[in-house]
Amino acid sequence: xxxxxxxxxHITVSEGASLELRCNYSYGATPYLFWYxxxxxxxxxxxxxxxxxxxxxxxxKGFEAEFKRSQSSFNLRKPSVHWSDAAEYFCAVELTxxxxxxxxxxxxxxxxxx
Amino acid sequence: xxxxSQNPRHKITKRGQNVTFRCDPISEHNRLYWYRQTLGQGPxxxxxxxxxxxxxxxxxxxxxxxxxxxxxxxxxxxxxxTEQGDSAMYLCASRDSYTGELFFGEGSRxxxx
Numbered sequence: 674x675x676x677x678x679x680x681x682x683h684i685t686v687s688e689g690a691s692l693e694l695r696c697n698y699s700y701g702a703t704p705y706l707f708w709y710x711x712x713x714x715x716x717x718x719x720x721x722x723x724x725x726x727x728x729x730x731x732x733x734k735g736f737e738a739e740f741k742r743s744q745s746s747f748n749l750r751k752p753s754v755h756w757s758d759a760a761e762y763f764c765a766v767e768l769t770x771x772x773x774x775x776x777x778x779x780x781x782x783x784x785x786x787x
Numbered sequence: 788x789x790x791x792s793q794n795p796r797h798k799i800t801k802r803g804q805n806v807t808f809r810c811d812p813i814s815e816h817n818r819l820y821w822y823r824q825t826l827g828q829g830p831x832x833x834x835x836x837x838x839x840x841x842x843x844x845x846x847x848x849x850x851x852x853x854x855x856x857x858x859x860x861x862x863x864x865x866x867x868x869t870e871q872g873d874s875a876m877y878l879c880a881s882r883d884s885y886t887g888e889l890f891f892g893e894g895s896r897x898x899x900x
Contacts, residue, residue: 677829705887716791716891717830717878724887763829772842773818773882775889777829 675700677766679778686754687786694749694781696764704766706747707775708738712760720762723747734758759785789813791892793879799898800869807865808895812881819862820889821854822878823847830878836862869899 678697686692698704706723721732728740738749747764761782765775792811800806812819817838822830833852834844838859848854851869856862866873876894883890 709891714893716893717880717889718891719888722888765829772835772837773820773887773889774832774835774843775830776832779827780829 677764677776677778679764679781681781683782685784688756689753692751692754694762696747698745698766704768707765708749709763710760754785756785759783791879791881791890793892793895797896801900803868805867807863808877810862810879813890816881818882820880821864824876871899874899
């Protein structure tokens with residue numbers, strides 16, 4: 674079955690430490706890949722996207738993600754987190770013939786400690 | 788602000804009542820999507836419009852749900868005879884045809900008592 678998996682429901686990280694959020698997908702072909710962030714009371718905001726080309730993608734707020742076809746993964750990273758990065762993060766995929774319909778993972782809640 | 792606008796932001800209703808949510812997309816976007824997000828889950832696709840045409844509906848959209856986009860601009864999502872299981876955040880998004888990016892509204896939270 675087609676799926677998007679975010680293995681970590683909850684991650685706690687110290688301010689200034691590095692962060693990596695995992696995302697794996699299960700599809701026959703390489704989909705378009707996205708990471709969104711959702712802060713309390715806010716809408717979803719796009720951090721970055723991968724359609725094709727360079728497998729290391731730079732996004733907003735200092736985030737980057739790497740697409741690894743062999744592992745069907747699209748992990749999100751940030752070298753040094755800020756307290757404002759506390760939020761829920763969603764990985765999403767779009768099949769190339771699905772009219773822009775996204776399938777989301779269940780999300781990873783990130784808590785940043787002082 | 789010319790982002791995606793949704794209202795009401797919060798709605799509390801009793802079981803069996805009807806509710807309607809409105810979404811105003813970014814004006815130049817012709818694709819509009821509705822998603823539903825329950826606690827602890829990612830958003831789930833409900834339906835999609837290109838201009839005024841509703842092109843796809845999820846199995847999640849029972850016959851109590853109806854969505855319209857009458858003039859290809861704003862859209863409404865109506866839930867009839869609400870049930871407690873309908874309690875969720877209803878998200879609207881519109882799509883930039885050039886970049887492919889979806890822009891989400893802040894959502895309409897429904898609580899059915």
